[in-house]
Amino acid sequence: MSTENKQALPAVTLAAIGVVYGDIGTSPLYTLRECLSGQFGFGVEYGAVLGFLSLIFWLLIFVVSIKYLTFVMRADNAGEGGILTLMSLAGRNTTAKMTSVLVIMGLIGGSFFYGEVVITPAISVMSAIEGLEIAAPSLDPYIVPLSIIVLTLLFMIQKHGTGMVGKLFAPIMLTWFAVLAVLGARSILANPEVLNAINPIWAVRFFIEHKEVSFLALGAVVLSITGVEALYADMGHFGKLPIRIAWFAVVLPSLILNYFGQGALLLKNPETIKNPFFLLAPDWALIPLLILATLATVIASQAVISGVFSLTRQAVRLGYLSPMKIIHTSERESGQIYIPVINWMLYFAVVLVIIGFEHSSNLAAAYGIAVTGTMVLTSMLACTVARKNWHWNKVVVGIILVTLLSVDIPLFSANLQKVLSGGWLPLTLGLLMFIVMTTWKSERFRLLRRMHEHGNSLEAMIASLEKSPPVRVPGTAVYMSRALNVIPFALLHNLKHNKVLHERVILLTLRTEDAPYVHNVRRVSIEQLSPTFWRVVASYGWRETPNVEEVFHRCGLEGLTCRMMETSFFMSHESLIIGGKRPWYLRLRGKLFILLQRNALRAPDQFEIPPNRVIELGTQVEI
Structure with missing residues (x-):
């Protein structure tokens, strides 16, 4: 000592x-x-x-x-x-x-x-x-x-x-x-x-x-x-x-x-x-x-x-x-x-x-x-x-x-x-x-599984977008992704409805590690997936609160600079409905989950994202 x-x-x-x-x-x-x-x-x-x-x-x-x-x-x-x-x-x-x-x-x-x-x-x-x-x-x-x-x-x-x-x-x-x-x-x-x-x-x-x-x-x-x-x-x-x-x-x-x-x-x-x-x-x-x-x-x-x-x-x-x-x-x-x-x-x-x-x-x-x-x-x-x-x-x-x-x-x-x-x-x-x-x-696990069951490959989709890109608009788009190698729901919906893509796309995953704290040296991991697509994984301990501005500050230190006022954050907002095949006790559990989801803290507040930079795309999911 x-x-x-x-x-x-x-x-x-x-x-x-x-x-x-x-x-x-x-x-x-x-x-x-x-x-x-x-x-x-x-x-x-x-x-x-x-x-x-x-x-x-x-x-x-x-x-x-x-x-x-x-x-x-x-x-x-x-x-x-x-x-x-x-x-x-x-x-x-x-x-x-x-x-x-x-x-x-x-x-x-x-x-x-x-x-x-x-x-x-x-x-x-x-x-x-x-x-x-x-x-x-x-x-x-x-x-x-x-x-x-x-x-x-x-x-x-x-x-x-x-x-x-x-x-x-x-x-x-x-x-x-x-x-x-x-x-x-x-x-x-x-x-x-x-x-x-x-x-x-x-x-x-x-x-x-x-x-x-x-x-x-x-x-x-x-x-x-x-x-x-x-x-x-x-x-x-x-x-x-x-x-x-x-x-x-x-x-x-x-x-x-x-x-x-x-x-x-x-x-x-x-x-x-x-x-x-x-x-x-x-x-x-x-x-x-x-x-x-x-x-x-x-x-x-x-x-x-x-x-x-x-x-x-x-x-x-x-x-x-x-x-x-x-x-x-x-x-x-x-x-x-x-x-x-x-x-x-x-x-x-x-x-x-x-x-x-x-x-x-x-x-x-x-x-x-x-x-x-x-x-x-x-x-x-x-x-x-x-x-x-x-x-x-x-x-x-x-x-x-x-x-x-x-x-x-x-x-x-x-x-x-x-x-x-x-x-x-x-x-x-x-x-x-x-x-x-x-x-x-x-x-929550059941919901994520349903949302990702479309089966499309992230690598194949990125390669296709680079080869035959839609209309590209200036700026940076950040898509929150709950899992690696999975196409974010918001990205699919943005392409489907708006038919445009930003000049630079960042797939951001915030991960909680099995530790109370994560050292700043290990906070951010950056991987370039293609000329215009990047993957950023930010790791936090369970005693820490994720902060997106801090994540992009650290990205800037490693060469991936993002100006917050030129960046749009795309997120999916799920409207949940209960499937008809569920037994009565699972229907009750589903209703409880919908109640919890409805009252949960929204992602922009949870990750301290400036509200004027957030775009939410809604989708209906059966659980």
């Missing part, structure tokens, strides 16, 4: 504390309360308290420290992480059939994230504001309206970007974790016996004593690790080392101290189960703690919102979602983006969730099923990468997979009991997103 990087490491680590650990860092607000609330048939008993604390402690060690930070984060694509990145890596060295299975697994994991992201802001902010019940019970009716007001403000500022707000994240979250540690240590000193829960024998005793009920209780324990996927998804923003240092030096000790502090308080005074987190604090500190908790949960919500923006952009660039308006809110950081349609759809969904569930305990009953489902898929994809990409011994990989799934599958199975009590919500939202993504990908 260079001297400059060493100097930057503390700052990046501090930033990671502020963004990456917001969700998992606010879990102490509600986790132990839900574990011991009496819903599983036992209350605040000595064995139950130590059993739950032991389970939480070892889950944090095994799932977060060992699985994600040590194993899963080894799988990166040019430093980037996330479930779709893992899907892409896993499918590189496998058969076509296996790749299809891995793609489906990755899309299900991405869909689960959309389902979970609706619950995270709601449960986090409501849990913090519910501290008002302790300070002034009469304010209980105002918890829901205040939660909506806080989240409304949060979603409204998204369009201004998180750059300025982000500078406040790290100090606030560092203060939050310091307060967690101090409150927990203060309570542990008063009852150090609670530290016995570090011994895993208490977790084993808990399972032996409570049998089936203990298995169901895992659905509450998993609340302590919600947000763990953020460690992997945000890897591209901060790097592996800062995220690992932040966890082991600050976050993990603070969480353990606070959970054990709550346990010590409950052993001393079982009545504090009403809200053990806020009752850890002395009376004079209740209001400041309430304010700090609200700020921390807003930050946790911001981190999740930013995560869904990043996932959406990745899905759009990989062709799993329709093009949509993506606004860059920072000139220096490509990861800071704002997607209006996703922002407001998410906002209205969160508000409906808050109004419908009314209390964070009700939301806790719906939380966790999407998280644990993603954990199962992550284990399987990561082990595929270890075997196929890293060429680890298959016996070693098999042992790792069995070990990981021996934890993930029971957690997921325990959360299945939440389906009727609210778990249907993230599952339904995830299913809807899965249908949308698979519909767009498959129907």
Whole structure:
């Protein structure tokens, strides 16, 4: 590591504390309360308290420290992480059939994230504001309206970007974790016996004593690790080392101290189960703690919102979602983006969730099923990468997979009991997103296949046009081509209806590579197909936004000069109709695709082409 990087490491680590650990860092607000609330048939008993604390402690060690930070984060694509990145890596060295299975697994994991992201802001902010019940019970009716007001403000500022707000994240979250540690240590000193829960024998005793009920209780324990996927998804923003240092030096000790502090308080005074987190604090500190908790949960919500923006952009660039308006809110950081349609759809969904569930305990009953489902898929994809990409011994990989799934599958199975009590919500939202993504990908492929089935050869057509050219007019014509060696639809229609051709014709293909970024040296590839026909292929990573003006600037540097005001861009606009031979379920999928296509961002806006240089030629296509 260079001297400059060493100097930057503390700052990046501090930033990671502020963004990456917001969700998992606010879990102490509600986790132990839900574990011991009496819903599983036992209350605040000595064995139950130590059993739950032991389970939480070892889950944090095994799932977060060992699985994600040590194993899963080894799988990166040019430093980037996330479930779709893992899907892409896993499918590189496998058969076509296996790749299809891995793609489906990755899309299900991405869909689960959309389902979970609706619950995270709601449960986090409501849990913090519910501290008002302790300070002034009469304010209980105002918890829901205040939660909506806080989240409304949060979603409204998204369009201004998180750059300025982000500078406040790290100090606030560092203060939050310091307060967690101090409150927990203060309570542990008063009852150090609670530290016995570090011994895993208490977790084993808990399972032996409570049998089936203990298995169901895992659905509450998993609340302590919600947000763990953020460690992997945000890897591209901060790097592996800062995220690992932040966890082991600050976050993990603070969480353990606070959970054990709550346990010590409950052993001393079982009545504090009403809200053990806020009752850890002395009376004079209740209001400041309430304010700090609200700020921390807003930050946790911001981190999740930013995560869904990043996932959406990745899905759009990989062709799993329709093009949509993506606004860059920072000139220096490509990861800071704002997607209006996703922002407001998410906002209205969160508000409906808050109004419908009314209390964070009700939301806790719906939380966790999407998280644990993603954990199962992550284990399987990561082990595929270890075997196929890293060429680890298959016996070693098999042992790792069995070990990981021996934890993930029971957690997921325990959360299945939440389906009727609210778990249907993230599952339904995830299913809807899965249908949308698979519909767009498959129907888009079907559309392109129909458009290119005319069978004409590009080389033969160019040779024919050079030999017997139509009327040539001055200037440059650019035809957007989705695939190489395929005649653009707009070119066929222009020749058919206008019967003219420009002096110079450029076939432009914008390609998304399986990498987050493409170096400028490899950005543009130019090939002269004939005296007047050129092919230009511009490559972009899935974290980059294509820009046609930039493409032609680079073409100019390589000798193919184009003046934007002397260039016309020809594009085809497809009017879609559904074929009569389709079965009813494929007709429904076709109607969904037409709806998505109709509301998709138009190509001139998507590629930042000057609108006064665009000519669209319409065509009707049956799908």
